[in-house]
Amino acid sequence: xxxxxxxxxxxxxxxxxxxxxxxxxxxxxxxxxxxxxxxxxxxxxxxxxxxxxxxxxxxxxxxxxxxxxxxxxxxxxxxxxxxxxxxxxxxxxxxxxxxxxxxxxxxxxxxxxxxxxxxxxxxxxxxxxxxxxxxxxxxxxxxxxxxxxxxxxxxxxxxxxxxxxxxxxxxxxxxxxxxxxxxxxxxxxxxxxxxxxxxxxxxxxxxxxxxxxxxxxxxxxxxxxxxxxxxxxxxxxxxxxxxxxxxxxxxxxxxxxxxxxxxxxxxxxxxxxxxxxxxxxxxxxxxxxxxxxxxxxxxxxxxxxxxxxxxxxxxxxxxxxxxxxxxxxxxxxxxxxxxxxxxxxxxxxxxxxxxxxxxxxxxxxxxxxxxxxxxxxxxxxxxxxxx
Amino acid sequence: xxxxxxxxxxxxxxxxxxxxxxxxxxxxxxxxxxxxxxxxxxxxxxxxxxxxxxxxxxxxxxxxxxxxxxxxxxxxxxxxxxxxxxxxxxxxxxxxxxxxxxxxxxxxxxxxxxxxxxxxxxxxxxxxxxxxxxxxxxxxxxxxxxxxxxxxxxxxxxxxxxxx
Numbered sequence: 131x132x133x134x135x136x137x138x139x140x141x142x143x144x145x146x147x148x149x150x151x152x153x154x155x156x157x158x159x160x161x162x163x164x165x166x167x168x169x170x171x172x173x174x175x176x177x178x179x180x181x182x183x184x185x186x187x188x189x190x191x192x193x194x195x196x197x198x199x200x201x202x203x204x205x206x207x208x209x210x211x212x213x214x215x216x217x218x219x220x221x222x223x224x225x226x227x228x229x230x231x232x233x234x235x236x237x238x239x240x241x242x243x244x245x246x247x248x249x250x251x252x253x254x255x256x257x258x259x260x261x262x263x264x265x266x267x268x269x270x271x272x273x274x275x276x277x278x279x280x281x282x283x284x285x286x287x288x289x290x291x292x293x294x295x296x297x298x299x300x301x302x303x304x305x306x307x308x309x310x311x312x313x314x315x316x317x318x319x320x321x322x323x324x325x326x327x328x329x330x331x332x333x334x335x336x337x338x339x340x341x342x343x344x345x346x347x348x349x350x351x352x353x354x355x356x357x358x359x360x361x362x363x364x365x366x367x368x369x370x371x372x373x374x375x376x377x378x379x380x381x382x383x384x385x386x387x388x389x390x391x392x393x394x395x396x397x398x399x400x401x402x403x404x405x406x407x408x409x410x411x412x413x414x415x416x417x418x419x420x421x422x423x424x425x426x427x428x429x430x431x432x433x434x435x436x437x438x439x440x441x442x443x444x445x446x447x448x449x450x451x452x453x454x455x456x457x458x459x460x461x462x463x464x465x466x467x468x469x470x471x472x473x474x475x476x477x478x479x480x481x482x483x484x485x486x487x488x489x490x491x492x493x494x495x496x497x498x499x500x501x502x503x504x505x506x507x508x509x510x511x512x513x514x515x516x517x
Numbered sequence: 518x519x520x521x522x523x524x525x526x527x528x529x530x531x532x533x534x535x536x537x538x539x540x541x542x543x544x545x546x547x548x549x550x551x552x553x554x555x556x557x558x559x560x561x562x563x564x565x566x567x568x569x570x571x572x573x574x575x576x577x578x579x580x581x582x583x584x585x586x587x588x589x590x591x592x593x594x595x596x597x598x599x600x601x602x603x604x605x606x607x608x609x610x611x612x613x614x615x616x617x618x619x620x621x622x623x624x625x626x627x628x629x630x631x632x633x634x635x636x637x638x639x640x641x642x643x644x645x646x647x648x649x650x651x652x653x654x655x656x657x658x659x660x661x662x663x664x665x666x667x668x669x670x671x672x673x674x675x676x677x678x679x680x681x
Contacts, residue, residue, distance in 0.1 A: 396558060396559065419540070420537050422540060422541065423620065474649050477620060477621055477649045478518070478519060478621060478623075478647045478648070478649055479519075479647075480534070480537035480538050480621075481533045481534060481536075481537040483537070
């Protein structure tokens with residue numbers, strides 16, 4: 131059996147490397163603590179306090195920890211559901227071309243919610259409001275065909291397999307073009323930005339009425355939207371959709387974009403457009419920066435505490451498996467020189483000082499040390515990993 | 518400490534470095550006979566100016582007195598940073614870029630002018646030095662100190678004058 135990093139470095143049960151997992155570790159904050167607990171949570175609290183929905187653009191370099199941060203925010207909402215009742219729907223943007231319309235996002239959001247859940251919500255909405263679903267959604271700003279399509283979901287019982295007409299309505303709302311939608315009385319396939327906005331609005335209204343929660347859509351990796359900048363008509367379509375989403379008039383659902391890239395000025399136009407940024411407000415445009423030298427030290431300390439079985443390490447020190455003279459828990463799994471040089475590397479290479487890069491390098495130097503039968507990582511292992 | 522040869526996107530590399538260290542940057546030297554800027558997007562001069570926004574970093578620019586509008590425009594872009602000094606020397610041929618930060622210094626010298634063409638089209642060659650040490654005991658730090666001394670002395674030479 132080949133050696134594993136987990137055994138060699140006495141990682142905690144279930145850990146196979148030094149890399150956090152966005153789902154499993156969503157409750158943990160390994161870095162950006164001041165920004166998450168400060169700017170991000172502050173932005174959420176401020177919007178709730180003002181009776182507004184959460185609207186935010188979170189940006190930063192690739193691998194800086196945006197996805198982890200946004201997953202942590204979802205966890206935070208679960209923990210604070212009493213004071214901040216919200217439900218987050220997170221999707222990563224798929225392939226985007228210069229002709230991709232807003233259904234490229236709306237479709238995956240609906241799929242993430244799921245048809246069965248939507249059917250339950252529509253029935254719940256009718257029960258909670260006591261009103262005719264279609265008429266009521268229309269009265270709250272949902273466009274005609276979209277409201278009709280949501281109304282058709284009532285044809286299904288929440289516990290049974292949905293009939294074809296309901297599946298067709300669901301597809302219609304996702305922006306899928308089919309002949310069947312005309313056969314069940316729905317109009318032309320959805321194509322306009324205000325129609326797609328209406329789909330999100332209707333979902334937000336359903337969740338608010340049935341669950342008493344704010345629905346927050348999160349679109350991860352929106353930097354892919356830069357391809358849209360190359361087509362005028364598509365760009366206008368997305369700007370119109372985003373303008374509606376981030377406008378104060380939208381007090382029904384929240385929306386968060388995360389963007390990878392170097393700086394605010396390099397965002398896709400469909401987000402950085404002045405009309406959108408002015409609606410969003412500069413305090414809701416939050417940058418996650420690379421880790422400065424102090425942050426790197428803190429990050430490594432938190433990883434160590436979460437990932438390493440300290441009792442097992444100290445038993446290995448007592449048994450002589452780890453050289454007691456070289457061992458210090460606050461530097462584990464490094465020797466003194468290895469620790470200093472590892473930190474120095476990130477100090478000198480701030481462009482790369484991002485959690486993903488640091489974890490990759492930590493796994494790499496750990497692997498080199500393991501190959502050389504070294505229980506602590508020293509400068510030689512760093513050289514071999516080209517650090 | 519590190520020494521690296523750079524042949525592609527030398528100025529973008531330097532802009533990356535400035536951007537990543539902007540929170541601890543306290544002095545930046547830009548020495549190049551020619552300076553040009555697209556003044557948007559990924560242009561290195563633009564990115565450097567953006568990275569320094571809101572910082573107290575001192576910017577020192579030494580270049581040839583501009584004869585072309587594009588050169589003057591690029592200098593004016595750099596002048597948007599409040600804490601700047603711009604000097605002109607008709608005989609300037611050196612190309613040297615230094616970032617001084619708290620706890621870190623980096624210098625790049627070689628063939629590229631500070632222009633979009635040098636970054637994207639020309640065949641260029643440069644050497645980059647990085648060190649977290651100060652003083653002259655550690656070799657790379659000693660080279661950076663020498664380059665800083667060169668830059669500082671250059672500014673004091675008779676034919677180098679502040680550009681109005």
